[in-house]
Amino acid sequence: MISVVDYGVVNLGSMLNMLKKIGADAQIVSTEDEIARAKKILLPGVGAFDQGMAALTRRQLAQPLIRKAQVEKIPVLGVCLGMQMLGHSSEEGRLPGLGLLDAHTARFKFDAGSRSKVPHMGWGTIQPAKSSRLIKGVDDQSRFYFVHSYHVVCHDSADVLATTEYGYDFVSMIQRGNIFGAQFHPEKSHRFGMSLLRAFAEL
Template structure:
C-alpha cells in the first residue's frame, strides 16, 4: 500500500487525488503503527525546515521511517519540504534533518543575481542528469510546478536526478539514491507531468 506520511505540514488530499487519478490506492499515516504494511512511502511537506522536522519528531514516526527507508529499503519519495528533510541540514534552521542523503538545503543566492525572485514559484522545465526508472518515457518538455525559497545541494553528484535552470544558475529538482527519491517540485500540482512522475514511482520504483 502506498502510504503518505502525515505530520501536519501539507494538504494530503491533493496527493491522494493525484494517486487516485493514476489508479493507485493510498492511505494516510499519522502514527508509527500506520506505517505497517507500507510498500511505498511518500513524505510531502510545505513550510519551514525546523517546523517540519519538529512535527515529524513529535509524530514518533522517525524510528519506523528509518527502518523502512534505510533497512527494509522501501521506495521512499520526499516532496518539496519532505525532500529537504531527507538531507542532513538546512540553512533555514538549526535542527538536523533525517540524514538519509548526503546533502543540505540552501537558500537561493541573490547576491550574485539581484534580480532573482525568491521564493521561486511557477513552472519550469527539468533536465535529466541521469537515466532512471522514475523519469522513464518523460517527454522532452517535461515541466513541473515549484514553490520554494530553499533547494537541495547534493554532496554526491551521482545522486542528482533532475536539474532546473533558474536565474544565472541551476539547482537540483530531484535526487535519487537507491530506494530514496526526492522532488523539489509538486507532482500533485503538475498535471500530466506530475501524473507521469508518480506513475513511474508507483509502477517502476
C-alpha cells in the first residue's frame, strides 16, 4: 500500500489515477496517525518551498515523515517539490527542509546569452548515475515531464541517482537507501512514469 501525503498544497487526482492505472494499492493520508501506519510513502508537491514546509509543519506531519524514513526506513519517494523538501534548505525560502538528504535547492542560473529559460518546462531524458531498482529499464528513449524553476544540489555525489541536461546537468533523481526523489512528474510522464511508479510500488 502506497500512502500519498495530502498536506493541502497539491492536487492528488492525477497521481492517484496513475497509481490506479498500474494496479498499485494507494490511499491518501493527511494525519500523523495515518502516516504512523504507512508502509510506503509518496510525498508529492507543487508550488513554493516555504509554502510546502509550512503546510507539513502546521499539520504536524514533518516529524512523523522523518521518523518513518530515518528510523523505520520505509520506502519514501518525493516528487517535484516533494523531492526538494527532502533536503536541508532552498534558495526559494527561509524555512528548513526535512533534512533527510544532505542537499539544498538552488534556482536555475544561466548566462545572459543562454537559450535556456526559467522555468524549465517540458520533456527531458535522464542519465542514470548509478543502478537502482527504481529506474531499471530506463534508457535514452525514456522521457519525463518537468515543470520547475529550482533543482536539488546534492552535497554527497553518492546520493545522485540521475541527472538531466538543461543548460547544464542538474540532479533529476536522488536515492539514499530507502529515500528516493524525482524532480519530474511521473504521473504526467505516460508509460515512462508508469514504469517508475510501478517499480516503486514493487520495492
